[in-house]
Amino acid sequence: MSIFSQRLIALRKERGLSQPAVAEGINAAPRAYQNYEYGTAEPRLSTLVRIADFYGVTLDYLAGRSDVPGPESGQDAP
Numbered sequence: 001m002s003i004f005s006q007r008l009i010a011l012r013k014e015r016g017l018s019q020p021a022v023a024e025g026i027n028a029a030p031r032a033y034q035n036y037e038y039g040t041a042e043p044r045l046s047t048l049v050r051i052a053d054f055y056g057v058t059l060d061y062l063a064g065r066s067d068v069p070g071p072e073s074g075q076d077a078p
Contacts (some may be wrong), residue, residue, distance in 0.1 A: 004041040005022030012037075023072045025051040 012022055023033035028047060035041035036051075043051065052059050060066040 002039050003043075004062055005037055007062055007064070007068075008037050008051070011057065015055075023053065025054050 003036055012019070014068065017025075019037065020030045023030040026033070026047065028043075032041065032043075036043055048059060048062065052062055055069075057069040058066060061069045069077060
């Protein structure tokens with residue numbers, strides 16, 4: 001299972017949400033969201049952005065490039 005899938009599952013469970021609730025929140029089909037969690041499909045960039053916004057995390061966190069879920073405080077934007 002990919003780090004992306006693992007993080008999606010962890011974020012959803014931390015918030016006590018169901019897969020259909022997240023799918024609705026990001027404007028995706030429930031089956032599509034399930035496939036992201038199962039690692040059988042990868043979302044488009046626009047969907048990744050919606051997922052990151054929904055959970056309040058960065059794209060780098062979702063992709064496993066950072067272990068910091070949100071923007072680091074005290075850091076200026078580029």
